[in-house]
Amino acid sequence: MQDLQENKILLAIQKLNSKMDDMQKQLNEIPDMKKQLNLIPYMQEQLKVIPEMQEQLKIIPEMQEQLKVIPEMQEQLKVIPEMQEQLKAIPKMQEQLKVIPEMQKEIRSISRTVARIEVVHGDKLSALFDAFTVHSEKLESHEKRIHDYEKKVQNHENQIYYLKSKFQGL
Numbered sequence: 001m002q003d004l005q006e007n008k009i010l011l012a013i014q015k016l017n018s019k020m021d022d023m024q025k026q027l028n029e030i031p032d033m034k035k036q037l038n039l040i041p042y043m044q045e046q047l048k049v050i051p052e053m054q055e056q057l058k059i060i061p062e063m064q065e066q067l068k069v070i071p072e073m074q075e076q077l078k079v080i081p082e083m084q085e086q087l088k089a090i091p092k093m094q095e096q097l098k099v100i101p102e103m104q105k106e107i108r109s110i111s112r113t114v115a116r117i118e119v120v121h122g123d124k125l126s127a128l129f130d131a132f133t134v135h136s137e138k139l140e141s142h143e144k145r146i147h148d149y150e151k152k153v154q155n156h157e158n159q160i161y162y163l164k165s166k167f168q169g170l
Helices: 002-058 060-068 070-077 080-088 090-169
Strands: none
Touching: 002 060, 060 070, 080 090
């Protein structure tokens, strides 16, 4: 019986030792648990950001669509140096544009001068053109008469030739 009691005691000691080992393991885990407990406020702060991050995740497809446009934009960017060169020419063009009002004044002056010439010389030019027309008509008339005379001369030459050939034949 004593053996039985000793066995019970030994068994109880073993159980106690096992429990003590478990408790020792749990005691050893306490510093890690404290560290994890210290992390809880930080994790709570990070959890607050999750809804905002979820909202940002919603715009990812839109951003992906916008990224598809980048090659087209790069092509458009290639034109920028040419445009910059054209922009460099703008001051010269502006200088040339400053001359336009002066040219307009000059054109108006020329227009007025032409109008004056038309008024002053219009009747004279009309008379000259009339005289030119009369002269052309006379010239045509003279040309017609000359043509008629040439025909007559040709006819007379033919008649003289005929008479000469008859006269020589006699």
